[in-house]
Amino acid sequence: MVLEDVFSDENLEEAFESFADKHDSHGLDGVKLSELRAYWETNGKKIKESIFNGTYKVGAVEQRQIVNRKGKKRTISLMNSIDRFIFRALYQKMASEWEKQFSQYSYAYQNNKGVLTAVEQAAKYMEEGKDWSVELDIQNFFDNINHSIIISKLKAGIEDVRVLDLLIAYLTCTLLDDHVFHQMEQGVLQGGPLSPLLANVYMNELDHYMEKQGYSFCRFGDDINIYCSTYEEATVAFSDVTARMEKIEQLPLNHGKTGIFKGINRKYLGYRF
DNA sequence: TCTTGAATGAC
RNA sequence: CUUGUCAUUCAAGA
Numbered sequence: 001m002v003l004e005d006v007f008s009d010e011n012l013e014e015a016f017e018s019f020a021d022k023h024d025s026h027g028l029d030g031v032k033l034s035e036l037r038a039y040w041e042t043n044g045k046k047i048k049e050s051i052f053n054g055t056y057k058v059g060a061v062e063q064r065q066i067v068n069r070k071g072k073k074r075t076i077s078l079m080n081s082i083d084r085f086i087f088r089a090l091y092q093k094m095a096s097e098w099e100k101q102f103s104q105y106s107y108a109y110q111n112n113k114g115v116l117t118a119v120e121q122a123a124k125y126m127e128e129g130k131d132w133s134v135e136l137d138i139q140n141f142f143d144n145i146n147h148s149i150i151i152s153k154l155k156a157g158i159e160d161v162r163v164l165d166l167l168i169a170y171l172t173c174t175l176l177d178d179h180v181f182h183q184m185e186q187g188v189l190q191g192g193p194l195s196p197l198l199a200n201v202y203m204n205e206l207d208h209y210m211e212k213q214g215y216s217f218c219r220f221g222d223d224i225n226i227y228c229s230t231y232e233e234a235t236v237a238f239s240d241v242t243a244r245m246e247k248i249e250q251l252p253l254n255h256g257k258t259g260i261f262k263g264i265n266r267k268y269l270g271y272r273f
Numbered sequence: 274t275c276t277t278g279a280a281t282g283a284c
Numbered sequence: 285c286u287u288g289u290c291a292u293u294c295a296a297g298a
Contacts, residue, residue: 021278026285066286069281076287084287091289107290108284114291115283141284191287196284199289221284221289269283 003162006093007048012040015089027081028062036081047082051166058169059083060176061189076191079173087170087193090163095197098157102200103207108221109196115269118218125216125227126263126273132234133266134226136241137257141222142195143187146250147171150188150202157201170194196221206249210241220269227263234260 005011019033026032031039040047050056059080066074099110107118138144151168158164171188174181188195199221210217210226215237217226226241228234238260245251264273 023286025287028285030285062285064286068286074287078285078287095289109289111290116291118283189288191289193288196289199284223284 001093001097001158001163002160003052003166006090006163006166007051011089011092014092015085016040018088018092019085027084028059028078029080029082031081033081033084036085039082040085043082047086051086052162054162054165056166056169058173060174060181061192062176063190074190077189079189079192084193086166090166090170091193091197094194098197098201098204101157102204103211103219105211105217106200106203106207106219108219109200115220115271118220119269119271122218122225122227122268123273125218128216130216130227130229131263132228132231133261133263133268134228134234134238134241135257135259135261135266136224136226136245137254138222138224138245139252139254140187141251142190142199144251145186145188145199145202147186149250150198153201153205167194167198171198202249206241206244209244213237213240215241218268223269225268231260 016037019036022033024032024034047056059082062078063075064078066076068074095110102110105121107113107115107121150171151164154164154167158167170192172184173189174183188198203219207219215226216228217224219225224241226234226237228237242253242258245253266273
């Protein structure tokens with residue numbers, strides 16, 4: 001994939017259409033999503049030029065805490081509409097390229113996959129008698145993604161340095177935090193268009209490692225379950241994967257929610273077995 | 274047989 | 285000026 005592909009007419013059209021169903025909000029730049037098409041017609045050429053010659057600057061991002069329907073606190077990121085658009089376009093191209101390389105046992109944030117397919121696979125493992133579950137929970141997954149590690153993973157799969165630079169601009173964008181600007185040095189934006197994909201890219205190596213080891217696992221974002229036939233087998237998988245997670249991927253585990261359990265009657269992704 | 278919108282669910 | 289990627293369900297319309 002090259003940068004030109006991101007800005008092809010077809011891909012930009014797809015990006016416009018993806019906003020059609022969304023809440024018609026103003027971005028931080030004051031541009032409404034419904035105005036984006038017109039905005040791009042007048043300013044797109046210049047913006048595109050600045051991206052291609054490397055002078056494009058991602059606008060500051062404001063993070064806000066919200067309470068969702070169920071009363072849970074969440075952080076969201078508000079950005080310029082034009083940046084949302086650019087990174088949406090980049091997401092589309094990145095996704096079609098990377099998803100081919102993802103493990104079949106990675107279920108989150110991809111077309112035609114989801115909670116149900118993950119739970120079905122988990123149920124299949126259990127029916128095979130693998131009813132010991134190693135449950136791994138990563139602490140603040142998105143926030144703890146290490147930039148130099150993800151950049152090196154991205155580098156391995158991206159030939160166009162201009163694309164890589166755009167991704168680095170996304171990762172290291174400026175946050176506006178209570179009237180103070182500071183640069184992101186760790187983690188991916190909560191609620192950012194590329195973040196779910198980048199999270200999967202980050203875990204891709206570990207997925208394939210687990211496949212190579214012959215583990216029966218399901219991963220949904222930061223939620224990883226490995227199903228084993230015996231407790232002994234589970235302890236081996238547990239120490240193998242936790243060590244790798246913390247040392248190689250530099251991801252802290254939530255030890256309170258991480259452990260080995262008898263699979264029956266456990267809840268996974270909202271379903272109880 | 275196709276479309277669109279709303280509500281819910283996971284992370 | 286309530287974000288993101290998905291999934292499911294229902295309803296309505298032509």
